[in-house]
Amino acid sequence: MALPCPAHRAATNPLRHTPRTHPSAKLALKIRAFYAKDPPVYLELQQRLLAQVREIIRSKYDVELGAIAIEQPPDLKLGEFALPVAFELARKLRKAPRIIATELAADLAAALTPAAGFAGFEAAGAGYINARLNRAAISAQLAVSEGAARTSPLHVLVEHTSINPNKAAHIGHLRNAILGDTFVRLLQAAGQRVDVQNYIDNTGVQVADVVVGFVHLEGRTLDQVRELITAAEGQTGNARFDFLCWDVYARVSQWYSAGTEDEQKARKALRYATLHEIEHGGNETAAVAELISTAVLRRHLETMQRLGITYDFLPRESEILHLNFWALAFELLKAKGVLYFETEGKNKGCWVMTRPGAETTEGTVDEDAKVIVRSNGTVTYVGKDIAYHLWKFGLLGRDFGYQPFYDYPSIQDEPAHTCWISTESGVADHPHFGGAQAIYNVIDSRQSDPQANVIQALRGMGHTAEADRYTHFSYEMVALTPRCAVELGYDVAAEDLSRPYIEVSGRKGFGVKADDLIDKLIAATRKETDTRHPERPEAERQQTAEQIAIGALRYFMLKYTRNSVIAFDFKDALSFEGETGPYVQYAIVRARNIFRKAGLTPEAVLAGLAAAGPDSLLNSADEVWGLWLRAAKRGFVLDQAIATSEPALVARHAFQLAQEFNNFYHKHHILTEEDAGKKQLLLATAAIALRELVTVLAWLGIESPEVM
RNA sequence: GGGCGAGUAGCUCAAUCGGAUAGAGCACCGGCCUUCUAAGCCGGGGGUUACAGGUUCGAUCCCUGUCUCGCCUACCA
Incomplete structure (x- = not known):
């Protein structure tokens, strides 16, 4: 599973002795090869040039090179491509780089003529070979098209968003969803067939907490919760149901840690009793949880729809539990020897898995092994996650039931489509999800260890191709600048004021809600469109304002590279000038x-x-x-x-x-x-x-x- | 303690497998609207790339060490 809320998800010990390679390296190779059939203009020219220079070096100097670097000169006046390859050859050939560059430039000029897109080559600087392009020919080609349609797509599954359905989405979730949705669009642009999944942890402790809040703190019955949800439908601002849950969740979290020691113990017991009733299903507590999580989920889908983000399938944890995905996975893992029963040490009585890269010695107890099944027979989160990922690759031998859940209208040139949700039985006629050739999990970087464990399990089972095509699309969190936190009226500790950023916390109710930010952005852009275009109809001004607001927000979340923490500030996010x-x-x-x-x-x-x-x-x-x-x-x-x-x-x-x-x-x-x-x-x-x-x-x- | 990530202009971030003069935006200062929209353009000041070594023709990038910061590190879900 996607482990939607890091704060509550156990991560395991880190990888040991394993140098990290880029997780998508192998997939990247495949996708590259796939492009090579019909590459876009610049890429094609680059590859043509590289192949030629490689061939010349082979025949002229009898030297076989590995990767050949290619870049762009600092100024267009020097040409479009630059090859520093002569520097590398200088020592091997015992010759000055400048001389080698001159020789190679002459040979390249003979081989790559204007008809091939090149206008000339010259040695430059200390030994660069600069290539000039035939501008007239290339512009003519570009005017027709930039790259052609691709064939034979991979079936790719992208999972993103995966917000716990117990409170309103906040800016951190926005980064996840926007990154994921954008990556889906990129894959589609590259001709891939993509399914978009949003994993729903509807039976987790976070949902249990809100149930405790509504039922025990506020004393509501099942019917009263239903009425509350109905009354909140179509509301705006703080009356939205997920906004109500936001506050309830924060209150419950405080309530757990308040009171006397005995009270705290009782409250904790209530918390886990509630959780277990929800997991088990078929009781009133589970019914309340179902109502709440479904209502919050609908709100999340509405919020994301404002940003043009849609999904194809919503797999839920409740089905993973009730359809016994784990039982099947357990047998497979045991059969392949990935899991073994520990008889010694601190993990005695557990089914454990050796961690990726761990060095184990015969006859000693691997105390660092990852526990998958506890000594009481229950499965850990990573275990369920392994089962779920076997399903994603079509390796489990069992499927969800499917039911239509949410209809998306046709927007611009995208057709209308239905988002499906998992159920135990489901309807007879349904699309099939899972069984993908490659998967991407958009999950924040704090969960790289549990993700690595799942990959390790796949690899251990012999599914190496799948493990290679499993990408943890990780990204850093969105935090608040201290100034922003103060602006929002939160109490900020003195030591936090000097930090560059403060982490948001759903449990403390500390953060910026996604819908609030979107509302604020639209209000700001609407003010501008109203003053700039008072003559235009209101609907048009509103539409333009929304396009600009969403453009500002999506760009803001995308301009930072993934491993950079975004220190959120309204001043930057509401800026419409410069790099926006x-x-x-x-x-x-x-x-x-x-x-x-x-x-x-x-x-x-x-x-x-x-x-x-x-x-x-x-x-x-x-x-x-x-x-x-x-x-x-x-x-x-x-x-x-x-x-x-x-x-x-x-x-x-x-x-x-x-x-x-x-x-x-x-x-x-x-x-x-x-x-x-x-x-x-x-x-x-x-x-x-x-x-x-x-x-x-x-x-x-x-x-x-x-x-x- | 161990693992992962990060440290670049006042601030926020880039820098295409190690390549030519380390680039943008914001902020600041100074110019440009009778023109296809100024949500724009031009110019200016701003850097010992945390620090010390090493490898290399060449290091922000690779290696070693040090310092600082963040995250992860449970038979909980």
């Missing part, structure tokens, strides 16, 4: 205005693009060519982003594209350009920028407004 989503959207609006005023479509301009002559601006103005080159990198960036599981690369690409476009826009006044040929190229450049910006923003789940 609205900045990119604004570039799009500017480009669209040009075509609107000109009475042309970007498609028509690109279709009519004549071959650029040698005196073209394309060859003299780097701010023009720079945009085309950047456009050519789209597929390259997508490839990198998927290989490294890093959506921030795409966000940065979008920003750089927008930045270059704004620069271009400022330098060239297109509509008043008198030279017809020049005007056509400028229009085509704007069209390319527009096409790329819209495409890349869509990958990020950000819409492109018509006006701003």
Whole structure:
């Protein structure tokens, strides 16, 4: 399972003696190979150049090189590609790098002609080989398309969001969902078939806590809880049901640790009795839990839908328990010898698993082994998680029951679809989930150890291909700056004030709720659209405000690389200037205005693009060519982003594209350009920028407004 | 104690397998709206990449050590 709430999930001991390799390394290779069939422009040129230089070095010097580095020179004037390979060869060949570079440049020039996309090669600096591209040919190619459709997709399963259904979603959950949803879009853009899952821990201790709150602290019956939920439907602000739960959860958490020692003991007993009733099912407590968790889940789906985030399937822990997934997994694990029964030491009487990379010695007790089944016969969380992941790969031999749960309307060009939920029996006619070839679990970095245990179990069972295609898509938490915490009215301890950030805590009710932030963002953008476009209808102003607000939020969550803690501050999150989503959207609006005023479509301009002559601006103005080159990198960036599981690369690409476009826009006044040929190229450049910006923003789940 | 991650401009972050002059945004200072929208553009100041060694033609990146910070580290779920 996805271990949705780190604070309450046991993590195991760390990997020992195991150098960490990038978890997605092997999958990345597969995806790379898959692209190679029909690579996008920049990637194709890069590969062509690398293959050629490798061949020349082989035949000329009889040297076989491993990976050959390729980069971009610091200035476009030096060319588009730079190869530092001569430095590496210098020692082997006992020759100055500059001389080697000169030799190689001459051979490359003979092999890669303008017809192959290259305009020339030269030795530069201390020994770089710089390659220039045939700008006219490449722009003509780009005008038609950047990369083609891919074939033979992998079946990929991405799990994200996975919020405990006991309280409102907060900004940390937003980062998870936005990262996950964006990665899904990237995989889809790469031609993969993707199922999106949101794992629901509906029988966990966090749900139990809220049940204790409603039933024991507030004295509500099952019917009264139902009435409360009905009354909260369609409400806004703090009257939303998940917001009510937020407060109840915080109150219960405090209640547990308040009172006398005896009271605390009794309350803790109540807590676990409630949990066990929920796990067991078929009683009133479980019915209350079902009502609450389902109502909160619906609220989470509504919140995420505001951001354009949808799911295909909601597997729940209750079914994993009641359909006995574990019992099957247990037999498989025992049969494969992954688990063994410990007869000595502190884990005596438990079924345990050797940790990844652990060094074990014959005849000694591995006290550090991970307990999977306790001495009382109950299974730990990691055990259930192993069973669930066997199902994900189609290796368990049992399936969920399925039932439709939530309908998504058709949005823009995406068709309407139904989100399914797990049940014990379910309906006869249903899609099948699980059985994926590759999986990504978007789970915060605090859970890398339990995730590693699950992977280890798969590997131990001999499912090495699956283990290699199992990616823990980890990311750091979203915390609050002390200033933000004070602003929200929380008591901040003196020692916390000097820290860069403070961790949010659902148990303390300390954090920024997702819906509150979205509301705030929309209010801020609406104020702007109202003042900027008072003449436009209200519905349109609202729609634009929402597009900008969501764009700002999604971009904010995506601009940081995954392993960077986001110190949240309203000032940064509500900013619409500089490196933000609205900045990119604004570039799009500017480009669209040009075509609107000109009475042309970007498609028509690109279709009519004549071959650029040698005196073209394309060859003299780097701010023009720079945009085309950047456009050519789209597929390259997508490839990198998927290989490294890093959506921030795409966000940065979008920003750089927008930045270059704004620069271009400022330098060239297109509509008043008198030279017809020049005007056509400028229009085509704007069209390319527009096409790329819209495409890349869509990958990020950000819409492109018509006006701003 | 052990494991993982991090330390880069005043602040928040980048830096494509080790490559050319370490880049953006914010903040600050100074310019640019009669033009395709200023949610924009241009310019400026800002750096011993935590510290000390090492490897290398070349180190923010790799190795060793030190310092600082965060997270993880239970037969709980």
